[in-house]
Every structure is written in structure tokens, then in C-alpha cells.
Amino acid sequence: MxxxxxxxxxxxxxxxxxxxxxxxxxxxxxxxxxxxxxxxxxxxxxxxxxxxxxxxxxxxxxxxxxxxxxxxxxxxxxxxxxxxxxxxxxxxxxxxxxxxxxxxxxxxxxxxxxxxxxxxxxxxxxxxxxxxxxxxxxxxxxxxxxxxxxxxxxxxxxxxxxxxxxxxxxxxxxxxxxxxxxxxxxxxxxxxxxxxxxxxxxxxxxxxxxxxxxxxxxxxxxxxxxxxxxxxxxxxxxxxxxxxxxxxxxxxxxxxxxxxxxxxxxxxxxxxxxxxxxxxxxxxxxxxxxxxxxxxxxxxxxxxxxxxxxxxxxxxxxLLRDPYQYERKPVLVNNWEATYFDFDADKLVDIAREAADLGIELFVMDDGWFGSRNDDNSGLGDWQVNREKLPGGLEALVPCVKDLGMKFGIWMEPEMVNEDSDLYRAHPDWILRVPGRAPSRGRGQLVLDFSRKDVRDHIYDQMKAVLGSADISYIKWDMNRSLTDVWSAGLPAGRQGEVYHRYVLGVYDLLERLHCDYPYILIEGCCGGGGRFDGGMLYYTPQIWCSDDTDAIDRLRIQYGTSFCYPVCTMEAHVSAVPNEQNGRFTPLETRGITAMSGAFGYEMDLGKCTEEEKRKIRRQVETYKKHYNLIHDGDYYRLSSPLQDSSYTAWEQVSAGQKEALVNVVMGCTHSAPPFRTLRLKGLNPSFQYQVDGIGETYSGGELMKAGYPLPQIRGDYPAFQVYLKAVG
Missing domain, CATH: 2.70.98.60 (alpha-galactosidase from lactobacil brevis)
Known part of the structure; x- marks a missing residue:
């Protein structure tokens, strides 16, 4: 007012x-x-x-x-x-x-x-x-x-x-x-x-x-x-x-x-x-x-x-303009950590088939599907399907995935170019580069000058051709280096101070065109993980890959800090294999699932290498996430402890708008002999309601849970985790 x-x-x-x-x-x-x-x-x-x-x-x-x-x-x-x-x-x-x-x-x-x-x-x-x-x-x-x-x-x-x-x-x-x-x-x-x-x-x-x-x-x-x-x-x-x-x-x-x-x-x-x-x-x-x-x-x-x-x-x-605003987002699997650049159509379909059997609903094909892209030194800028890897193109691959009952998504990095690409050979002046100086490289790539409309138009025309070739429901928009050599051939010397800002406006322009032309496509933002996790990008990409670090224990700190401003639904979070690629840590599959479940949920692993017991656990995780989706994504979020201060456990809670439901998530730290018995005081409940644990367990009043606390079980092993679902009864 x-x-x-x-x-x-x-x-x-x-x-x-x-x-x-x-x-x-x-x-x-x-x-x-x-x-x-x-x-x-x-x-x-x-x-x-x-x-x-x-x-x-x-x-x-x-x-x-x-x-x-x-x-x-x-x-x-x-x-x-x-x-x-x-x-x-x-x-x-x-x-x-x-x-x-x-x-x-x-x-x-x-x-x-x-x-x-x-x-x-x-x-x-x-x-x-x-x-x-x-x-x-x-x-x-x-x-x-x-x-x-x-x-x-x-x-x-x-x-x-x-x-x-x-x-x-x-x-x-x-x-x-x-x-x-x-x-x-x-x-x-x-x-x-x-x-x-x-x-x-x-x-x-x-x-x-x-x-x-x-x-x-x-x-x-x-x-x-x-x-x-x-x-x-x-x-x-x-x-x-x-x-x-x-x-x-x-x-x-x-x-x-x-x-x-x-x-x-x-x-x-x-x-x-x-x-x-x-x-x-x-x-x-x-x-x-x-x-x-x-x-x-x-x-x-x-x-x-x-x-x-x-x-x-x-x-x-x-703020968010999400095509899934009024429906549940699909659980996805991404093939990157399963295959890296080494894949063909049969391998991708095999991963999708395993995923579909586990209740996963969206298959995302990551880097390596285009141009001469067999490593990260070539191909960027040439957004045409590599038909040696994918005979018949997306026109052949996507229906195979959709026949499994899954949606199809695709990885792209529109802002970048490799020198070993047809685009760079045709337009070397389209990169950010100071005259008379050799450019700096990051991840083997250079930065396209997105302050220029002609550059953006060329990239967008390629993207439209790809998106028009098959039924694509999802784009992972990546960006894997910082800007250097910031000088544009499209502006006079006296206006080079505008390039940084015009570059950002150019990114927004291309994303807005995608949003207008393909409003049904979910776009996930990514910048080496969380390098561009901000409110500006969320307006165009309603979820962002939270970090390239997929280790569940590291993610506790990352997602904790992110939660002070940004809601759970914006944090793309995946279960990956162990030992973790980034730090070599082993954590239980349950812990990886519970941590990733407080985000836009998915998997980043070769599901075909999972044991039957692991597959049973994955099915339960997917079912749990789907069951509690509205509570997780739309519920009021409470940080119950800090991973920065309390090494014995990290806990957080989601409470429904009417306080009738709550989901409590707890990840324990390293186990020690003869640990103390602990209670966890909850938040956001109605003190006069009676809450039943997991639909079959004991009943507590909301006042009791918030003032006296819930007794934490003692679990053996490092980094175990558990969830407690509370529902008001009576």
C-alpha cells in the first residue's frame, strides 16, 4: 500500500x-x-x-x-x-x-x-x-x-x-x-x-x-x-x-x-x-x-x-515464468557423468530405458552431440547434430526416448565458440577480442560477442533448427568461462565501456526470444554450475544447476546458503555416483537422495551400473519425491540447523501452507562412539494440531515438537540421513 x-x-x-x-x-x-x-x-x-x-x-x-x-x-x-x-x-x-x-x-x-x-x-x-x-x-x-x-x-x-x-x-x-x-x-x-x-x-x-x-x-x-x-x-x-x-x-x-x-x-x-x-x-x-x-x-x-x-x-x-508452474516438473536423468563425450545413440537409449524403468520421466542429452565435438576443444558454435554419433539425427533419437514414456532434453552452450569450428573459421571477428592481442582461453573456448545482434541472430537460427527437428521439452543452457578480452568490433572506441552490459542484455534478449517462441520448453540455467545463479537469470531460466559439486555433504553447505534468498524449486540438484567425482567421498544413496530432493530433482549417473538393491532405493526416492512434490517445492522452508556450525547433523523442514503437513530432512555427520542422544526442535507447525509420523507412527502435538523437540534416532555409519513425514490427524 x-x-x-x-x-x-x-x-x-x-x-x-x-x-x-x-x-x-x-x-x-x-x-x-x-x-x-x-x-x-x-x-x-x-x-x-x-x-x-x-x-x-x-x-x-x-x-x-x-x-x-x-x-x-x-x-x-x-x-x-x-x-x-x-x-x-x-x-x-x-x-x-x-x-x-x-x-x-x-x-x-x-x-x-x-x-x-x-x-x-x-x-x-x-x-x-x-x-x-x-x-x-x-x-x-x-x-x-x-x-x-x-x-x-x-x-x-x-x-x-x-x-x-x-x-x-x-x-x-x-x-x-x-x-x-x-x-x-x-x-x-x-x-x-x-x-x-x-x-x-x-x-x-x-x-x-x-x-x-x-x-x-x-x-x-x-x-x-x-x-x-x-x-x-x-x-x-x-x-x-x-x-x-x-x-x-x-x-x-x-x-x-x-x-x-x-x-x-x-x-x-x-x-x-x-x-x-x-x-x-x-x-x-x-x-x-x-x-x-x-x-x-x-x-x-x-x-x-x-x-x-x-x-x-x-x-x-x-518472478519465475515456469512452464511447470501449475504441474509437477519431471524427474530427470542427465548422461554427462555416465558417458562424458563417449556415447552413441544406442548408449543414450540404454540409459533412458534404465531410467524409465525407475520412474524417471525426462532424459537430458548433455555435451557432445553436435559438430566435431569429441572433447572440449572443438565444435562449440556449430549447432548441428553429429550424425556419426547419432545416425538419423534427433529425428531418429528422440522418438526412441519418447516411446519409453519419457520427455527429451538437450544441452547447449550458445555463448561460446571453439577455434576448431566452422563458425569461428567463418567469423573470427565475432568473438570478444582486443585488437593486437591474442585472446585468453577458458576450457579451450572463446566468448562470442553477444552484444552484437548479428551474432545472436546466427546462433538463434541454429537453435531454432535444432528445436524444430524433434519434440524437445528441456534445454540446459550452459556457460563455462568468465569474460576476458572484452572489446567489441561492433562498437566504436568511445563506447567500449558499454560492452559488458550490452553482453548481458544480449543474453537476456536471446533467452526472451526462446521464451516467446517456445513457452512450453523448460530452460535450466548453468554456468559451470552456480556461476550465474541470480534473480536475473531466474526470470528466464526458472531453475539453475546449483553447483558442479554433486557431493551430498558439500551440497548441504551450498544449498543452505542458496536458500537464504532462492527457493527450493530453483535449485537443480542431482544424485550422482560414488566415489564422488569432485572430492572422492562415499555417501549412502539415501543421503544423496534426501539432499538432492530439496531441489529440482534428478540423477547424474550411469543407472545401468546400479545393483538391484540400489535400483529399488532409487525407485523409492523417485516415488517419495513425486508424493511430496508440492510440499517440497511450495511449502514454507525452515532451516533447523546450520551445516557451518553444527557438525553432528544438518536439518531442514518444509511445511505446507495450512500447516497440515511437514517434511523433516536430517543428514548426520561423521559417526563417533557413544554419541549423545539428541532432540530436534521443529518450526512452523500449528501448536494445537496432533501430527502423526509417517502415517503409521507415534503422534505428537505441534507444540511438543516445536518446544520439546523430536528425538533423533541413532544411526551407525558416516553421513546417514532420514526423513520424517508429519501429517495432522484428528
Whole structure:
């Protein structure tokens, strides 16, 4: 709900549990007043205090009033070069050479429903689901207008923000920085939580106090990266899963980004988030526009768990465009770890036949089916079927798989090219490559210049020919290297600072074309696993391969960190063989299944090598996943313990919307002699309900399970796991 006090120029955004307020002050600066627990019918501008601060300049309008300085005022969108020395939201290079930006309030308007951003991903909402506030700021000297968009999803405690710049002058301006979010706090006793890692161990939670100066995470790799995720949290020092104030900020962007927090000299804090200014410079012609990507904020006065559940609900309903939104996704098997590049049509059909017998419903053919692709040094860019491996092409293979009662999916890596390919030999100028320099290679491949429409059109024409040749239900879109040698032959020298961003826009453009032309195809995102796991990609690919690390114990940490923002249904998770390919660990098949079941479930192994006992277990896993699919994917998610802190076990829980069902998942750690007896306190249940265990077992009250706990069984061996299904009775 958006409430306007036009007389006092106060804008208040209410959600179910939070309030966000801003006010235009006497000098037409848009001040940030409050963001926190909901407070109705109030003017909170008295929270902002002014006083003379030495070496903090005063704007011209203030005259001799030394109490007022932008250097200490909380602002909705911070300026540059006019007295605020903290993190700027915007930086312009003006025709005269200055880099100043001074923004003052000009007006506003309201819209029903959620605003849309051309060429960029964003949350979506109809007129009865969301509201939009647009606030206009202007720099009269630079003749730049800043349109600030606020989307309010009341039921989800979600507020989105986006920025659009308009050059209203007659001369060209260069945009050197245009952040998507500026959020000021009049305090510094806060913690910053980021989600960091590397390839094979992504999105591990890191927490520490906000310190004087600037702390930041980000990426200059051309992708959102394995190293740092474009989602951060700021919270009370004592905030935890169930209590304390916390704020989440997610950038819906898949390229270079920066999230920076500054604690100022006067113990105020500022979060600025958006496109990384590294090698970014956008030329804005007269009447030209530039749109910064969207951010999505959730404030929870009741700890991390409530924040996560609000993000999960909002993402599922208002971000994902999933062809399986109203039906169960198929359980899949991927042939990669079973065959790598060494396969033919008969071997693929054999894997599919084994899978179909186990209740698996989708066969995905991974890398190696096209061009001269027998290893990772050739073939990328030539998206035609290798008919030595697959005689008769997909026209012959796909019906064989479908005759088994299975759907068919395919792996593609559209953004890349090998030098040993017909595409590269015909168009060597289509890659990102700095003139006069030899390019860097990653995984033996180069990066196609997706900032160019002619390059994208050529790739898309090839993809359409493949998709039109057979009944294909699924695409795994991979991307296996970071961007280097970022220079485009399609842009003049003065606009090379646009290439990183135009590349991301090009990826979005091709994905949007796929979505429009093939809305029934499920697209899974992948970037060496989790290197581009962000809200921007989820708008186009409603599930993402969570990590190339398929070890169940490592995945506990990866999926735990991912769950703070992203729902279970977005995390592609597979059962793989042991010893695990990435770390050599042996874990029980039950443990691998339970861990992978808290995701978009599938298998990544040679099922033909499984024993009959293993096949029986796989059938039970598939049946369990199908039985509890709605509970797993749509239920409220509760983290019951942390794999980072409690080595004896890791536990999580899904609870149905009506609290009638719950699924508790527990993975034990290394076994020790004479272990203690433990109880696990559950969450999210109705204290007055009676819950029966697994439909036949003992009965407990919800209050008993949440306050006293459920007694954990003692199981021998390393890394055992079990599930407990609870259903309300009576």
C-alpha cells in the first residue's frame, strides 16, 4: 500500500509487516526516513537530526545554515561531487569534463500493478497484486532526469527498485555509475552477510560486523560469478533465524555487479548496489535513456527465516515464468557423468530405458552431440547434430526416448565458440577480442560477442533448427568461462565501456526470444554450475544447476546458503555416483537422495551400473519425491540447523501452507562412539494440531515438537540421513 502526504511531501510504502518512508525536505532533497517494522499513520521525519559538522559542506540553498549538509543526510539516491563524500549512487561525465551529479525532487506519479523494464528482468504483478510509485529527480545543470521506480508487493513484504536516466539536454553525457539501490541507515551497529565461494563451493554464508570505511563484494568476471552472489543481507548483531531485524537486497542482474556498504565517520551506514563501475561507461545521447537493473528488498523484523520465506513466495509467484508452474516438473536423468563425450545413440537409449524403468520421466542429452565435438576443444558454435554419433539425427533419437514414456532434453552452450569450428573459421571477428592481442582461453573456448545482434541472430537460427527437428521439452543452457578480452568490433572506441552490459542484455534478449517462441520448453540455467545463479537469470531460466559439486555433504553447505534468498524449486540438484567425482567421498544413496530432493530433482549417473538393491532405493526416492512434490517445492522452508556450525547433523523442514503437513530432512555427520542422544526442535507447525509420523507412527502435538523437540534416532555409519513425514490427524 502506498500512502501519500502531499502537503508534507511524505511517501510511505506499507507492506504486510514493514514500512518504508521518504520525504522531500526544504531544499528538495529526497531524504530516506525509515525502513523497518510496520508503523501506521505516522510522520517519522523527526528521526532525522541536523547539526553543524566541520568539513561537511553546505549546499548553496542553505545559505548560512551550517547545520545542513548532504554529507550526513540519509538520501534515497546519493549524489556525487556536491558535498556528500560517501558512496555515490550516480556519477556522470558532463560535456565540460566534470563528474558532478546533484539531484532534486521534481514530482511523482502512481501506477496500478508493477512497472516493467524494457530488455531487463523484473518481478511482475497485475493491478490487484502490486502498486508502483515513480519519483522524479532532476539535475537542472546537467539536464538529467532520474526516474526512481518503486514496486510494492504488500503480501510478500517485497519492495523493488529500479532507475531510469533520461538525457533532457542537447549534449552527450557519459554515465560512469548508475546504482540500482541506495539504502541509508542512521546506525552502524549492524552485521553484513554475504554469500561467497568458488567453483564447486558457491554461496557460502559469511557474516561480520559493519566496520568504519567501505566493505564490498562484487564481480568483474562478466557474470554474477561463483565467487560472490548479488544478494546480501544487513542485520542486527544478534539477529538469527527467528528474531532480530534483517534486510535482504537482491540485484536482478547476471553480469558485473558491486554491493558496497560504507560506515561513515558519524556511524551512519549506506548500502549501494548495482552494475559494477569497472569498465562501465554508457554514452547517453540527447533524449537517450539508460535503465539500471532492478533490486528487490525484503525487510523482516522477525529474523532470517521469515525474510527467506517471503523471498521464496515472491520469487515463485512473481518472478519465475515456469512452464511447470501449475504441474509437477519431471524427474530427470542427465548422461554427462555416465558417458562424458563417449556415447552413441544406442548408449543414450540404454540409459533412458534404465531410467524409465525407475520412474524417471525426462532424459537430458548433455555435451557432445553436435559438430566435431569429441572433447572440449572443438565444435562449440556449430549447432548441428553429429550424425556419426547419432545416425538419423534427433529425428531418429528422440522418438526412441519418447516411446519409453519419457520427455527429451538437450544441452547447449550458445555463448561460446571453439577455434576448431566452422563458425569461428567463418567469423573470427565475432568473438570478444582486443585488437593486437591474442585472446585468453577458458576450457579451450572463446566468448562470442553477444552484444552484437548479428551474432545472436546466427546462433538463434541454429537453435531454432535444432528445436524444430524433434519434440524437445528441456534445454540446459550452459556457460563455462568468465569474460576476458572484452572489446567489441561492433562498437566504436568511445563506447567500449558499454560492452559488458550490452553482453548481458544480449543474453537476456536471446533467452526472451526462446521464451516467446517456445513457452512450453523448460530452460535450466548453468554456468559451470552456480556461476550465474541470480534473480536475473531466474526470470528466464526458472531453475539453475546449483553447483558442479554433486557431493551430498558439500551440497548441504551450498544449498543452505542458496536458500537464504532462492527457493527450493530453483535449485537443480542431482544424485550422482560414488566415489564422488569432485572430492572422492562415499555417501549412502539415501543421503544423496534426501539432499538432492530439496531441489529440482534428478540423477547424474550411469543407472545401468546400479545393483538391484540400489535400483529399488532409487525407485523409492523417485516415488517419495513425486508424493511430496508440492510440499517440497511450495511449502514454507525452515532451516533447523546450520551445516557451518553444527557438525553432528544438518536439518531442514518444509511445511505446507495450512500447516497440515511437514517434511523433516536430517543428514548426520561423521559417526563417533557413544554419541549423545539428541532432540530436534521443529518450526512452523500449528501448536494445537496432533501430527502423526509417517502415517503409521507415534503422534505428537505441534507444540511438543516445536518446544520439546523430536528425538533423533541413532544411526551407525558416516553421513546417514532420514526423513520424517508429519501429517495432522484428528
Amino acid at each position: 502506498i500512502v501519500l502526504d502531499q502537503e508534507n511531501k511524505i511517501f510511505t510504502l506499507h507492506t504486510q509487516n514493514t514500512t518504508y518512508q521518504m520525504k522531500v525536505d526544504q531544499y528538495h532533497v529526497l531524504e530516506h526516513i525509515y525502513y523497518g517494522a510496520r508503523i501506521d499513520n505516522c510522520d517519522l521525519s523527526g528521526l532525522i537530526k541536523c547539526g553543524e559538522r566541520s568539513f561537511s559542506p553546505n549546499p548553496d540553498e542553505a545559505g548560512r545554515n551550517r547545520d545542513y549538509s548532504l554529507d550526513v543526510m540519509p538520501q534515497e539516491y546519493s549524489t556525487c561531487g556536491v558535498g556528500d563524500f560517501r558512496l555515490p549512487s550516480i556519477e556522470l561525465e558532463l560535456p565540460g569534463g566534470s563528474h558532478t551529479a546533484d539531484l532534486r525532487y521534481e514530482g511523482f506519479h502512481l501506477e496500478k500493478g508493477k512497472y516493467k523494464l524494457e530488455g531487463l528482468p523484473g518481478f511482475h504483478g497485475m493491478e490487484n497484486e502490486a502498486e508502483t510509485l515513480v519519483v522524479l529527480l532532476k539535475d537542472s545543470a546537467a539536464r538529467i532526469a532520474v526516474e526512481m521506480y518503486y514496486g510494492v508487493f504488500e503480501d510478500f513484504d517485497l519492495i523493488t527498485r529500479a532507475i531510469r536516466l533520461v538525457n533532457e539536454g542537447t549534449e552527450t553525457i557519459r554515465v560512469c555509475r548508475c546504482a540500482s539501490l541506495c539504502l541509508d541507515f542512521t546506525r552502524s551497529d549492524l552485521d553484513l552477510i554475504t554469500f561467497n565461494g568458488h567453483h564447486l563451493m558457491e554461496r557460502c554464508l559469511d557474516r561480520g560486523p559493519v566496520r568504519p570505511g567501505i566493505q564490498s563484494v562484487g564481480s568483474v568476471r562478466g557474470i554474477s560469478s561463483h565467487q560472490h552472489n548479488p544478494f546480501v543481507m544487513i542485520c542486527d548483531h544478534d539477529a538469527d533465524e527467528d528474531r532480530g531485524m534483517c534486510y535482504g537486497a537482491m540485484l536482478l542482474y547476471s553480469g558485473n555487479f558491486e554491493a558496497a556498504v560504507e560506515c561513515s565517520q558519524y556511524e551512519n551506514s549506506r548500502l549501494v548496489m548495482g552494475i559494477h563501475p569497472y569498465h562501465f561507461c554508457w554514452t547517453l545521447e540527447p533524449a537517450g535513456t539508460f535503465t539500471a537493473p532492478e533490486t528487490a528488498m525484503v525487510c523482516s523484523p522477525d529474523g532470517f527465516g521469515q525474510m527467506s520465506r517471503q523471498y521464496h513466495k515472491a520469487i515463485r509467484k512473481h
